[in-house]
Amino acid sequence: MVDVSAIAEIGIVGLSTGMRLALLGAGITLVFGLGEVLNLSQGILAVLTAVIALEFAGGGELIGLALPVPVAALVALLGIGLFSLAVDRGLLSSVYQSDGDERILVGIFVTLGIALALEGLLDLRYSYRFSLPVDLPTFRPAGLVVLGGDLLNIALGGIILAALFLFLRRTYLGKATRTLTQNEVGAELCGVDTRKMRTLIFVLSALLAGAAGLLQVTATNISPSVGFGLTTNGLIVAIVGGVRDVRGTVIAGIGLGFVVTFSNYYIGSSVALIILFLTATVAIIFRQEDLA
Amino acid sequence: MSQVSPRTDRIVRFSKIALVAIIFAVLPLVAESPLLRRLFFLIVVFAMFGLALNVVFGHTDQLYLFVGALAGVGGYTTAIAADALGVTPWITIPAGVALAGLIGGTVSYIAARRRFTVILIAVFTLTLELAFNQFVVGFNDLTGGSTGFRIADIGIESDLVFYYLVAAVFVGFMLLYDRLIHSRYGVAFNAIREDELAAESVGIEIVRYKTFAGVVAAMLIALTGILYGFYEGRLYPSIYSFNNIDVAILIMLTLGGLRTLLGPVVGATVIFAIEEQLADTPEWRIVIFGVLLIVLFLYFREGIVRKVGDFLEERDLDPATLVENNT
Numbered sequence: 001m002v003d004v005s006a007i008a009e010i011g012i013v014g015l016s017t018g019m020r021l022a023l024l025g026a027g028i029t030l031v032f033g034l035g036e037v038l039n040l041s042q043g044i045l046a047v048l049t050a051v052i053a054l055e056f057a058g059g060g061e062l063i064g065l066a067l068p069v070p071v072a073a074l075v076a077l078l079g080i081g082l083f084s085l086a087v088d089r090g091l092l093s094s095v096y097q098s099d100g101d102e103r104i105l106v107g108i109f110v111t112l113g114i115a116l117a118l119e120g121l122l123d124l125r126y127s128y129r130f131s132l133p134v135d136l137p138t139f140r141p142a143g144l145v146v147l148g149g150d151l152l153n154i155a156l157g158g159i160i161l162a163a164l165f166l167f168l169r170r171t172y173l174g175k176a177t178r179t180l181t182q183n184e185v186g187a188e189l190c191g192v193d194t195r196k197m198r199t200l201i202f203v204l205s206a207l208l209a210g211a212a213g214l215l216q217v218t219a220t221n222i223s224p225s226v227g228f229g230l231t232t233n234g235l236i237v238a239i240v241g242g243v244r245d246v247r248g249t250v251i252a253g254i255g256l257g258f259v260v261t262f263s264n265y266y267i268g269s270s271v272a273l274i275i276l277f278l279t280a281t282v283a284i285i286f287r288q289e290d291l292a
Numbered sequence: 293m294s295q296v297s298p299r300t301d302r303i304v305r306f307s308k309i310a311l312v313a314i315i316f317a318v319l320p321l322v323a324e325s326p327l328l329r330r331l332f333f334l335i336v337v338f339a340m341f342g343l344a345l346n347v348v349f350g351h352t353d354q355l356y357l358f359v360g361a362l363a364g365v366g367g368y369t370t371a372i373a374a375d376a377l378g379v380t381p382w383i384t385i386p387a388g389v390a391l392a393g394l395i396g397g398t399v400s401y402i403a404a405r406r407r408f409t410v411i412l413i414a415v416f417t418l419t420l421e422l423a424f425n426q427f428v429v430g431f432n433d434l435t436g437g438s439t440g441f442r443i444a445d446i447g448i449e450s451d452l453v454f455y456y457l458v459a460a461v462f463v464g465f466m467l468l469y470d471r472l473i474h475s476r477y478g479v480a481f482n483a484i485r486e487d488e489l490a491a492e493s494v495g496i497e498i499v500r501y502k503t504f505a506g507v508v509a510a511m512l513i514a515l516t517g518i519l520y521g522f523y524e525g526r527l528y529p530s531i532y533s534f535n536n537i538d539v540a541i542l543i544m545l546t547l548g549g550l551r552t553l554l555g556p557v558v559g560a561t562v563i564f565a566i567e568e569q570l571a572d573t574p575e576w577r578i579v580i581f582g583v584l585l586i587v588l589f590l591y592f593r594e595g596i597v598r599k600v601g602d603f604l605e606e607r608d609l610d611p612a613t614l615v616e617n618n619t
Binding site: 113270278 | 353355402406408409410411412414415416418419420422423426427429430431534535539542546575576577578579580581582583584585586587588589590
C-alpha cells in the first residue's frame, strides 16, 4: 500500500529542495545567457554567504556578534553582493576581454579556480557541517510531520523567484537583460551598456546563490565540501531547463527537487544522484540546439 | 622554426624524447629516498595523463572533464575482471583499455555529430564523471565502494622495477604522440581547430577525426589509470576523482604548454615540486590549485615550454638552429 502521508511529507521536502535548486540554476542561467561565462563558483558563493551569516548570528568565533538571524542573513547578502562585485570588476573583466571559445574556456577555468580557492580557504576554518541557530517550529497537520525550515524555504524561495520574474519582465533593467541574452549587438545599438549589465547580473546571480545558501542552512546544513556539488546541481538544473530561459530553469529546479528527494528516499542517494547526472547527459544530447 | 628542414625537425624531436627518457632513467638512481621515488613515479603518471589530454583537448578542442572517470573505468574494469576470472590483472588490462576507448569514442562521436560547443562537451563529460563516482560509491558490492577494491598481486615486488616499466610506457606515449601529431591525423586536427567549416569543405571528415582523437586519448588515459592503480595496490573513488586527476592535469598541461610534446612533463614536474613544498600544510593544496588555475588561464596561457622556446629562439639558441649550424 502506498503511504500517502509519507509521500506528502517527502513532497514538501522535495519542493523545499527544488526551490534552492531553482535559485542556484537561475543564477547560472542568467550569467551564462548574458556573457557566455559558465559560473562554476555558484555553489561556493552559497556556502560563503552561509558562513558570513553564521559568523554574524553568533555561530562562529571570528566576529563575536550575535545579531538576530534575519539581520545576519541580510548582512551576509550584502557581503556576498560586495564580494561578487569585486570578483566581477577584478577577475571577470579579464575574462570578458577574450571572446568566442576562448572566453568560454577562460571563464570555465577562472570560475573553477575561484571555487577551489574559496573552498580551500573556507575549509581551513569551517570544515564541519553547520546550520544557522534558528528555532523553527515543527507542524503536525493531519498527522503529518512538516518542518518549519522547509516551509520557510518554500515561502521565501517562492517570493524570491516571483520577484526575479517581475524584475526580468517588468523593469527596464530586466528587459535590457533579456534583450542582451537574445541579441547582444542589437541591445548595444539600443544603448544598453553590456559591461554594466554583466556586472549587475553577476551580482544578482551571486545574491540568488546566497539566498539558496541561507535557505539551506535554515532547513538542513551546509559545509564547504558540498560547494562544488551545489554548483553541479545548479548546472544540471540550468541545462535540463534550457540554459537561456529562466522560467525553464525554475520548472526544472522544482521538478528535479522532487525527483532527487523521492529517489533519495526510495532507492538511496547514490542511485538518486546517478539518475540526476544521467538526466543531464540525456538532456544535453537531445536539447543541444537550445543550449548551443 | 619555419625554415628548419624536416630532417632537423625530426632530430630535435627525437632528441627531446631521448633527453626526457635519460633524465627519468637516471633520477631514481641519484635520489634513493622512497619519497622522492614516489614523486618521480607520480610525475611520470601525470605527464602520461597530460599527453593523452593533449591529444583530445589540445589538438581537437574537446574539453574532456572526465579524465578521472576514464582512468577509473580502466582501473576498476581491469581489477574487477581479474578478480572475477581469478587471473593476474596484467591479462585483463586490454579489457579496461578497450572499455574506456569505447566510452571515449562514443562521447566524441555524439559530441561531434550533435556539434557540441566546448561548454557542452565539458558539462557532458563532467556529469558522466560525477555519475561514475556515484556508481563506484553506490555499487559497493561490485567496486568495494569507499573501503576500496584490492587489486590482485601484480608480481612485481620492487617499486623501482615498476617505476622503470611505467617510465618506458611514458616514453612510448611520447613517441606515439609525436608520431600522431606529425601524421595526416595531426594535419587534420590542426585544420579542424583552425576552422571547422573550412576543414569540412576540403573533405576532412570531422566526426571521424574527433572520434579517433577521443578513442586514442581515452585508451591512453585508461592505461595510465590502470598502472596508477597497480602502484597504489587498492582502488578508491578518491584516486580517480575530479579534484585529484582532472584539475591537476588541466593545471599541469596549461602551465607546461598545451599542444606541446614536453608541456605535460614540465608542468607535472613543477606542480609536484610545489606540492612537495606544501607537504606540511596539505590543507593549502586546493587553495593554491585554485589560485594557479585563475592566474594561469588569465595570464600564462602559452605555458613554460613555449616561453622557453621563444626565449631561446630570440638568442639563436633554439635546438633546431644549433643542429642546422652544426651539420
